[in-house]
Amino acid sequence: MSGILEVSGDWLALREPEDAAARSLDLALIAAELLPDGPIVVHDLGSGTGSMMRWLAPVLGPQTWFLHDWSADLTEQAINHVRPADRYNAGISVFGRTGNLADLSPNDLAGASLVTASALLDVLTSEEIHTIVGACVAARAPVLLSLSVTGGVQLNPRDERDTAFEDAFNAHQVRRANGRRQLGRYAAPIASGLFADAGWQVRQSTTLWRLDHRRPGLLSEWFAGWVDAAVEQEPQLRDEADRYRQGRLAQIELGELSARIEHVDLLAWPSP
Ligand SMILES: C[S@@+](CC[C@H](N)C(=O)[O-])C[C@H]1O[C@@H](n2cnc3c(N)ncnc32)[C@H](O)[C@@H]1O
Secondary structure (H helix, E strand, O other): OOOOOOOOHHHHHHHHHHHHHHOOHHHHHHHHHOOOOOOEEEEEEOOOOOHHHHHHHHHOOOEEEEEEEOOHHHHHHHHHOOOOOOOOOOOOEEEEEEOOHHHOOHHHHOOOOEEEEEOOHHHOOHHHHHHHHHHHHHHOOOEEEEEEEEEEEEEEOOOOOHHHHHHHHHHHHOOEEOOEEOOHHHHHHHHHHHHHHOOEEEEEEEEEEEEOOOOHHHHHHHHHHHHHHHHHHOHHHHHHHHHHHHHHHHHHHOOOOEEEEEEEEEEEEEOO
16 A cells, blocks of 8 residues: 555554553543443554553443554554453453555444544644544544644753754654655644534643653664654754764663653544
């Protein structure tokens, strides 16, 4: 399928514990209260290897999940992964749906009690977000959209070069690549505005990755990807990047670097 940017299962596994710690449980509990009694059907969009399902399933009652992703490989990993139990400690049912979310129709969400997504919105285009929000509004089920980046990054200790890399990374996030322009940090406000325009209620919560000596592997991987993307966007940063990277990696090895990476979670639901 053209335009697909492959996400690695290893990267999703590395970030899963931090994603679980960061997502807003408060919004998840509000979403749970909006659900009907009895068995529910959840559609997770851009489900990857199923991290959102493993995090949310234990909060909900009897449930069936439909995992939507354009990667058949990641969807298969999600289905074959050890399954979480529901809040009554009973098993859950899981089905995969391989396809491009750009083509999501209200029929694909027929019967949904809840629609979820995690770490998805910022990699979508404007057209895809309009399509997805349109399908959700037609389905009239609450929508929990976790972990969209806002572009906010704070490294501690500070370095005067941080801002140049942050700006270049944020520009990289919204570049046109493989025929698509992702929305990056603009994605969550746009989705929120579209739900509000449809007359839906929207709540949001700032959610943070807090990376430090407790997760050195994730901190180094995230930092390497952040700097590489910044250099790809602004090649004149390349020479400085080598020195910057070396200094920061030495701090990670010594357990002296921490990073706060800001995200936002959204919950939207139709007004009664
Ligand atoms: C950053 S990963 C997040 C995966 C998972 N939700 C998680 O939290 O671990 C984004 C996922 O969205 C999928 N994806 C991105 N754009 C998509 C599209 N247009 N159609 C279908 N899947 C898409 C990718 O294949 C990937 O699995």
